[in-house]
Amino acid sequence: MNKIELIREDITKLEVDAIVNAANKSLLGGGGVDGAIHRAAGPYLKKECETLGGAETGQAKLTKGYDLPASYVIHTVGPVWNGGNNNEEELLEKAYRNSLKLAAMNEFETIAFPNISTGVYHFPRELAADIAIKTVRDFQQDNEFPRKVYFVCFDDDNFNIYNQKL
Ligand code: ADP
Numbered sequence: 001m002n003k004i005e006l007i008r009e010d011i012t013k014l015e016v017d018a019i020v021n022a023a024n025k026s027l028l029g030g031g032g033v034d035g036a037i038h039r040a041a042g043p044y045l046k047k048e049c050e051t052l053g054g055a056e057t058g059q060a061k062l063t064k065g066y067d068l069p070a071s072y073v074i075h076t077v078g079p080v081w082n083g084g085n086n087n088e089e090e091l092l093e094k095a096y097r098n099s100l101k102l103a104a105m106n107e108f109e110t111i112a113f114p115n116i117s118t119g120v121y122h123f124p125r126e127l128a129a130d131i132a133i134k135t136v137r138d139f140q141q142d143n144e145f146p147r148k149v150y151f152v153c154f155d156d157d158n159f160n161i162y163n164q165k166l
Pocket of ligand 1: 119121
């Protein structure tokens with residue numbers, strides 16, 4: 001079985017154990033993929049998020065998926081790109097790794113990542129894809145779960161970048 005798969009989809013449509021949300025530190029919803037996930041999950045997602053106390057950049061926290069086809073949401077905070085000398089690369093790697101750790105701890109078979117930080121947070125897309133792919137491959141070498149990781153690309157640009165790299 002292929003352990004990584006690239007798909008071009010709206011992440012809110014996926015029937016997986018967990019989808020990852022590219023959240024902001026408040027964990028209370030926002031624009032982009034975050035807004036789409038909150039809209040599709042319904043208001044109880046925000047209620048649960050209100051109990052989490054926010055998150056630092058690179059951290060990840062788990063909630064249920066409510067009205068989503070996915071069972072759970074892993075909320076992680078990617079770094080805002082700020083020139084590249086502010087630990088951005090390490091923080092993006094942490095966001096992926098901490099999300100994967102939550103999936104492993106909960107023995108999730110399937111998890112789907114959006115292209116964290118590459119929207120309004122302006123992380124360079126090629127670099128973000130390299131970090132995402134390497135972090136997932138390294139993790140999968142040492143861990144049984146998650147068995148399958150989907151990279152979900154919503155825009156053509158990211159899809160083409162991932163397609164080439166994978
Ligand atoms: P960030 O603040 O981390 O940059 P954004 O939500 O602005 O987060 O963008 C992250 C990525 O999510 C972008 O590549 C964008 O194309 C993608 N995206 C936006 N909506 C969706 C969606 N419904 N499903 C999957 N990916 C999405």
